[in-house]
Amino acid sequence: MGASLTKMAQRSMNYFRSFSLDHYRASDVRGLFNYSLSCCVNALLQSFSATTELLDILNKWHPSDEITGNNIPMQLKNALQAMMDSSNPYPHRYFLDCLDSHSISRYTQQDADEIFLIILNLSQKQMPDQDLAKEIRSLYEVRMETRVKCLECTYIQQVPSYSFSLPLAIHEGGNNLESCIQSFFQRQNLLHYCDRCGQKQLSTHELRLVSLPRILCVHLKRFRNDDGFTRKLHSRVTFPVTLNMGNCAAAGQSENVAPGSLQADEHYNLYAVIVHIGTAMFGHYTAYIRPTHEPTWYYADDSTVQPATWADVQDTYEGRKRAYLLLYRKMSRNASG
Numbered sequence: 001m002g003a004s005l006t007k008m009a010q011r012s013m014n015y016f017r018s019f020s021l022d023h024y025r026a027s028d029v030r031g032l033f034n035y036s037l038s039c040c041v042n043a044l045l046q047s048f049s050a051t052t053e054l055l056d057i058l059n060k061w062h063p064s065d066e067i068t069g070n071n072i073p074m075q076l077k078n079a080l081q082a083m084m085d086s087s088n089p090y091p092h093r094y095f096l097d098c099l100d101s102h103s104i105s106r107y108t109q110q111d112a113d114e115i116f117l118i119i120l121n122l123s124q125k126q127m128p129d130q131d132l133a134k135e136i137r138s139l140y141e142v143r144m145e146t147r148v149k150c151l152e153c154t155y156i157q158q159v160p161s162y163s164f165s166l167p168l169a170i171h172e173g174g175n176n177l178e179s180c181i182q183s184f185f186q187r188q189n190l191l192h193y194c195d196r197c198g199q200k201q202l203s204t205h206e207l208r209l210v211s212l213p214r215i216l217c218v219h220l221k222r223f224r225n226d227d228g229f230t231r232k233l234h235s236r237v238t239f240p241v242t243l244n245m246g247n248c249a250a251a252g253q254s255e256n257v258a259p260g261s262l263q264a265d266e267h268y269n270l271y272a273v274i275v276h277i278g279t280a281m282f283g284h285y286t287a288y289i290r291p292t293h294e295p296t297w298y299y300a301d302d303s304t305v306q307p308a309t310w311a312d313v314q315d316t317y318e319g320r321k322r323a324y325l326l327l328y329r330k331m332s333r334n335a336s337g
């Protein structure tokens, strides 16, 4: 398995080396060379690059000489900056080396959601400036609480939780994003250990929303593990360019919501879609992104970047390219009317 993967990686390297380095740069979007099967990180970097709020936070930090080369926030900052400034086809090379030193190995197929979460977790954990670490966290953090109520003795257990992405289950057949979000917050009955009764009891279980971040990452759970085999759900999932999270999550709001932190009309605007092509075993990642202040979408497939339309993005509902991660930006109150 290991040997065949390495061979495959080698072939892939040779294939890409045989290309001239004619990466195409359109507007503020620049292509990224596929460096040792780095399509997953490449697609994520395109989305981070379109998240100018993240680079703004990282640019407030001036790493001291003691910070070593395997510091994720420093290499992320350098990569995002180099993507904007230089024409080097490998602006992300040291970032990839850095991920490699954190066991995100080259030559392996990666799960974009998993790598997204690792990058964000390490970015805040390895950030020595605690205020900036908090800013990174609050930029993406969905705060929730898990509420379990024992139907026998009515005892309620509430546990706070947070997540950098909203992991949504999808069904075979057709789905729409709003109903997937509603299901995520829906109350369910299940057997749960009750601390007061001292045994498993039929309980209600629900996730409640405490606060929403400025950048909302939605993870469409297309990969399902059945009897030890991972398979991909090719189901259709529609999603809007403007998402009203207030409507979707209204049923799931916690009583612990801070005043003003959640509104009935919490509007979000889609600006990046990480796309998966292929099967659970052999796949390729690309990204549709819309840079800040630009009405135009771009499609980034490693070193190739081309202008795209909203209709192209909508093709990822069910086409050959399937939407996997959706990145939404909270609209300002004024903009949302």
Ligand SMILES: [Zn+2]
Residues within 6 Å of the ligand: 150, 151, 152, 153, 154, 155, 194, 195, 196, 197, 198, 201
């Ligand atoms: Zn109980």
